[in-house]
Amino acid sequence: MQIKLATALTLLPFLVSATPTSSSAESARRISLSKRSSLTKDGVVDINALHSHVANVQGKIARGFANYERNTGRMHPNYYSSALHKRSTGTVKLTDDKAQLWYGSVSVGTPSITYTVDFDTGSSDFFLPGSKCGSTCLSHKKYDTSSSSTAKDVGKTFSLAYGDGSTVSGEQFTDTVTLGGLTATKQRVGAAIEYSSGFESSEFPPDGLLGMGFQSISDYNSPPVFQTLVSQGKTSSSEFGFTMLTSGSELYIGGIDTSKFLGSLTYTPVTQEGYWQIKLGGASVGSKSVFSGSVDAIVDTGTTLLIGDSVSVKKIYERIPGSEDASSTVGDGFYTVPCNAVPSNIAMELGEKKFSISASTFNLGAVSSGSNDCVGGIIADDSVGFWILGDVFLSNVYTSFDFANARVGFAELR
Incomplete structure (x- = not known):
């Protein structure tokens, strides 16, 4: 089965070597990541899961191209070669679900509540299941904006569509977000009103997704969490790093883990x-x-x-x-x-x-x-x-x- 980007769209409603340094506050800045694979079972590939994953990747790239054009007023240069045209540090332990995503913890709101999220450098938006989300959000921890004194409704909605037909839609808020011990204020967060079946807990164990790309591909056209931490001076380093292993995986925030x-x-x-x-x-x-x-x-x-x-x-x-x-x-x-x-x-x-x-x-x-x-x-x-x-x-x-x-x-x- 050939999975083309155009098809996925129809499903959418100087090089240098540097010696690194390490932060003295390592333990407070590590986010543990976990990995669970369901692309294979008992050593055998799940072909349908492979196809679904490829379609999701294609859909994510297509969505990024569309957001880039809307946010910058020009087409992304690689659109033309795609099928569409022909101060501190931190660490977060990671988990890879379905060998498709790496997830760890983030805290949101005042008082803060901890959620699990997929950390994705191929997208740029942060969303969680909101309190109004129905049955598709069952078993996910919900983000209740009415319970956070720092949550502010920005009067905008969002809708994110994926290549396999999965969608996430809801309302946009700003709130306090803490990642690896570093706190960003007035960070844009999506509170989902709808999760499609692709984001039900059986298919998507983390509560939400935290994009770590650049603002130009953001559906919200708002700075992603790590960029907010940098711009607000909450970290002296503008770097974050991933280690993806069978065990000991982590996201290191605001520095380099030597x-x-x-x-x-x-x-x-x-x-x-x-x-x-x-x-x-x-x-x-x-x-x-x-x-x-x-x-x-x-x-x-x-x-x-x-x-x-x-x-x-x-x-x-x-x-x-x-x-x-x-x-x-x-x-x-x-x-x-x-x-x-x-x-x-x-x-x-x-x-x-x-x-x-x-x-x-x-x-x-x-x-x-x-x-x-x-x-x-x-x-x-x-x-x-x-x-x-x-x-x-x-x-x-x-x-x-x-x-x-x-x-x-x-x-x-x-």
């Missing part, structure tokens, strides 16, 4: 603000280069897969013995590799440095029970207009996002 990686960060500049968009310098399988020269890519913690253009992705798999096109069994853009020979020598080049992808993160699971073929975590999709560096890649590196200096840093994990 304990998580080896050597120094290799930074690459953001080339187009909106998404965390950078240049990917190449890809290789072992000593063989797949492509060299730079291509556009975004760094997205809200995407499980590593998504690239069809020509380059095909070349990657041509260099993997036993790989096969899986368009007839899994879906267009997917490939399989022998389960007993999953490669561990695939690398992405960023800032003239190669970062490898482990076999365990590359392998999504067997095609079916008893099958000798496993689904590769790199897929082809020409519809979005750039590469997407999702968790298949990000789980292998420490990633630092520097808002003030508009750059992304990568380093090898310890």
Whole structure:
């Protein structure tokens, strides 16, 4: 089944190395993240969940393009190459639900109440289920604005649509938000009146979603939480970093956690603000280069897969013995590799440095029970207009996002 961005839309109603520093207030600034995978069950891939995830990613990118045009008055440059046209630090422990999202805690309101949210660098809005939300919000903790003395209604609504038909809609408020011990005031928060089935607790365990992209792709056209913390001087550092591991995953707020990686960060500049968009310098399988020269890519913690253009992705798999096109069994853009020979020598080049992808993160699971073929975590999709560096890649590196200096840093994990 080919999932094109246009189809998803119809479902919508100088490179440098730097030596990092660490904050003295580490323990107060770590947000734990957790991971739960339901893209696979008993080692077998859930193909329908894969398709749903790809559709959601496509829909999110499409929504970002639309928000960018509305907020800036011009089309996003990559729209033209997409299918649409042809002071302190903090850490948050993370959880990855369905291998599709990483979630941890945030506190909102006065008095403050703690909620769980998906931390997504591929979007820029923050919403929670509001007190008026009905049955689709059951088992989620609700955000009751009437119980917060700092909640103010801004007189605007919002509606966010996703590629699989899921929607979230409601009212916009400003309130006090604390993330990793750092507090932002008058932060824009959406109180959802409706969650679609895709956001019911059985499908979406966190209460809400907290976007960490740039304002230009915000549906609210309002600064995201971390940017508010920086602009209000609540942190002396404009960086936040992700570590995505089987255990010990975290979001580190307002600095760099040097304990998580080896050597120094290799930074690459953001080339187009909106998404965390950078240049990917190449890809290789072992000593063989797949492509060299730079291509556009975004760094997205809200995407499980590593998504690239069809020509380059095909070349990657041509260099993997036993790989096969899986368009007839899994879906267009997917490939399989022998389960007993999953490669561990695939690398992405960023800032003239190669970062490898482990076999365990590359392998999504067997095609079916008893099958000798496993689904590769790199897929082809020409519809979005750039590469997407999702968790298949990000789980292998420490990633630092520097808002003030508009750059992304990568380093090898310890």
